[in-house]
Amino acid sequence: MRFNAVALRSSNLKTIPRLSEDSKLNVMKLRDKGVLHDVFPSTAGGEITDLCNSSPQCVYAGFDPTAKSLHVGNLLVLMNLLHWQRGGHQAIALIGGATGRIGDPSGRNKEREEQNANVVEQNVISLSAQVQRIFKNHEKHLWKDKDNLKSILVVDNWEWYKNMNAVEFICGIGRNFRMGDMLSRVSVASRLSSEAGLSFTEFSYQIFQSYDWLHLLKKHNCRFQIGGSDQMGNIMSGHELITRVANKTVFGLTVPLITSESGDKFGKSMNNAVWLDPTMTSPFELYQFFIRTPDSQVEKLLNLLTFLSAGAVQDLLIKHTAKPEKRIAQEYLAEQVTLLVHGEEGLAAAKRATAVMYNKDLRVISEMDLNEIKSIFKGAPIVEILLQPGVTVQQAALAAKCFLNESDAVRIISAGGFYINNNRTQNPDEVLVQGLHMLHNDVSLLRVGKKNYWIVKWLK
Ligand SMILES: Nc1ncnc2c1ncn2[C@@H]1O[C@H](COP(=O)(O)OP(=O)(O)OP(=O)(O)O)[C@@H](O)[C@H]1O
Ligand SMILES: N[C@@H](Cc1ccc(O)cc1)C(=O)O
Known part of the structure; x- marks a missing residue:
């Protein structure tokens, strides 16, 4: 949006x-x-x-x-x-x-x-x-x-x-x-x-x-x-x-x-609201909403939704324009609005979630509890699997129902379309390792392609 x-x-x-x-x-x-x-x-x-x-x-x-x-x-x-x-x-x-x-x-x-x-x-x-x-x-x-x-x-x-x-x-x-x-x-x-x-x-x-x-x-x-x-x-x-x-x-x-963008008032009546309640729009979603602000809009929104003076907005935009790919202006906007609406904890959660989604930072995922992971990957199936010694990548993927059958699993994993904790895992027979594939919180994040996630909670 x-x-x-x-x-x-x-x-x-x-x-x-x-x-x-x-x-x-x-x-x-x-x-x-x-x-x-x-x-x-x-x-x-x-x-x-x-x-x-x-x-x-x-x-x-x-x-x-x-x-x-x-x-x-x-x-x-x-x-x-x-x-x-x-x-x-x-x-x-x-x-x-x-x-x-x-x-x-x-x-x-x-x-x-x-x-x-x-x-x-x-x-x-x-x-x-x-x-x-x-x-x-x-x-x-x-x-x-x-x-x-x-x-x-x-x-x-x-x-x-x-x-x-x-x-x-x-x-x-x-x-x-x-x-x-x-x-x-x-x-x-x-x-x-x-x-x-x-x-x-x-x-x-x-x-x-x-x-x-x-x-x-x-x-x-x-x-x-x-x-x-x-x-x-x-x-x-x-x-x-x-x-x-x-x-x-x-x-x-x-x-x-x-x-x-279509000119409709942002609000309840138009069903296009970005909510301030964290259970309706998570701090991460609010933060990302502002990170996605197009360059053409960012000056206006910095003026409207942050306390920077008009002059300070200009200074920030000069820095932004020098390296637009870094999205300095969007990041400042997203930080300020998230801080105002959700406080320091909300902002920290939004940044953690951003790191999980966009970086391969395993440490961040392993420090989260299941609820926080669930809130980031809304809609992703959560599967509880009994941990068997020597479980392989393919067995885990099939147990979580990431694939319809074994041949699909082998084909897609080998072709590089399968990830565990955001790391591509191409060998179907590789045995899962604690601390790498299974994080310290006994959670694994499985992904097929770009956006299809499964959250596995390992039962011991
Ligand atoms: N997109 C918006 N931009 C600026 N101000 C807004 C926007 N949406 C609502 N407001 C303002 O917020 C105040 C409270 O509005 P209200 O609680 O009725 O929300 P609303 O989203 O306008 O509701 P509805 O869509 O049901 O009419 C009003 O002053 C309204 O003009
Ligand atoms: N009418 C306003 C809300 C409002 C209600 C009572 C008031 O006294 C003032 C404003 C709106 O719908 O956006």
């Missing part, structure tokens, strides 16, 4: 004025890195700068628990919250225990399936823990400054809807929304003109996201909301509600959407 980030539109750049280096939140740095896509209201750049320079601000971003994990697309929004946190501001991650059940129509061409309340509840728990873990990893491994960071606040909007009276909500909040404005949102208009249409439930979504902002404004003086660029319609609705009822100016910021 590969992905592209939609480029920062130059027209938006003008609206965000440059900040002095000593500003609390150096928006200039974010702008130079292409991390900001849009600002609402579009002329508010100066005011945002002044507010950020004058005192710590509060910012929030929401994530709907429609899966048990966040994904790489969401990471861009989390990175933005982290930038604010680094600037001394209070960041809030809102997990939409209520909105996740309603379903945001933004960026969707059909109605979402109704979510089971228990599943949503479980997802809220796992997303909250995931966000906390990422912020912890950041503070532990990527924040070298002596200043303390304000802890991330994780809230669930089910908290303020669970006891809400429907009539009071419609009378008190619904009244402030004009049908014309609601119908004009891209997420609504595009669905209304489609065959799939739009239910009242999804149509009402923008009211809930707007009320969330109002709630957080009242409770935490939260004047900023950030989200992917598909969230601009919902953010504008919230802005309108607050302008009507709260006599406070608030601001929306969006980040570019990360898209696949």
Whole structure:
């Protein structure tokens, strides 16, 4: 899988004025890195700068628990919250225990399936823990400054809807929304003109996201909301509600959407997510995903998903371009993202797995337990074989069912298509040796051709 980030539109750049280096939140740095896509209201750049320079601000971003994990697309929004946190501001991650059940129509061409309340509840728990873990990893491994960071606040909007009276909500909040404005949102208009249409439930979504902002404004003086660029319609609705009822100016910021090569938004709806949960996308797979970034994309992703300044990205690219085959830039990107998402242990596991897959490093495999080997070679059959003295290469391969019959085994092994622990083994009658063919953990990794693996656990 590969992905592209939609480029920062130059027209938006003008609206965000440059900040002095000593500003609390150096928006200039974010702008130079292409991390900001849009600002609402579009002329508010100066005011945002002044507010950020004058005192710590509060910012929030929401994530709907429609899966048990966040994904790489969401990471861009989390990175933005982290930038604010680094600037001394209070960041809030809102997990939409209520909105996740309603379903945001933004960026969707059909109605979402109704979510089971228990599943949503479980997802809220796992997303909250995931966000906390990422912020912890950041503070532990990527924040070298002596200043303390304000802890991330994780809230669930089910908290303020669970006891809400429907009539009071419609009378008190619904009244402030004009049908014309609601119908004009891209997420609504595009669905209304489609065959799939739009239910009242999804149509009402923008009211809930707007009320969330109002709630957080009242409770935490939260004047900023950030989200992917598909969230601009919902953010504008919230802005309108607050302008009507709260006599406070608030601001929306969006980040570019990360898209696949075919231009689809990377996320749950498109079934192309790269997950942040290690049981869904292992640290090794996440690491490899970024190692495979094409050269044409790597600058953009270094800017979006690492904390390197725009200048430092350029320096790294100069080194990279001198020896592109070494993939220095991709390696840095993969390391930083894996460290942020999975911590030091996850990064170490990803590097160990990379060594197993791509080097003949027997030491690495022999230090792994069976579970780690299984997670690297997902889908490879695991075969338990009773160890007989004098067992040969051919006997082991047949016992593991690497070949259909003896003649296939002899032919393919002799032709050089069979490997034990990543070493080509061409003599079918060679007797297996402990420590070489059978590793210290009593495991052997058998391979036929380039990609077909069998994991053998020897029983003694
Ligand atoms: N590919 C992406 N690039 C940048 N931001 C993204 C991407 N995918 C999601 N986001 C942002 O992450 C935030 C949370 O999104 P959400 O939890 O609804 O995930 P999602 O993948 O967009 O879900 P779905 O595909 O079900 O709509 C939103 O601000 C959204 O715009
Ligand atoms: N609507 C956002 C998630 C969200 C939920 C509630 C909010 O208050 C804000 C944002 C999305 O689907 O991506």
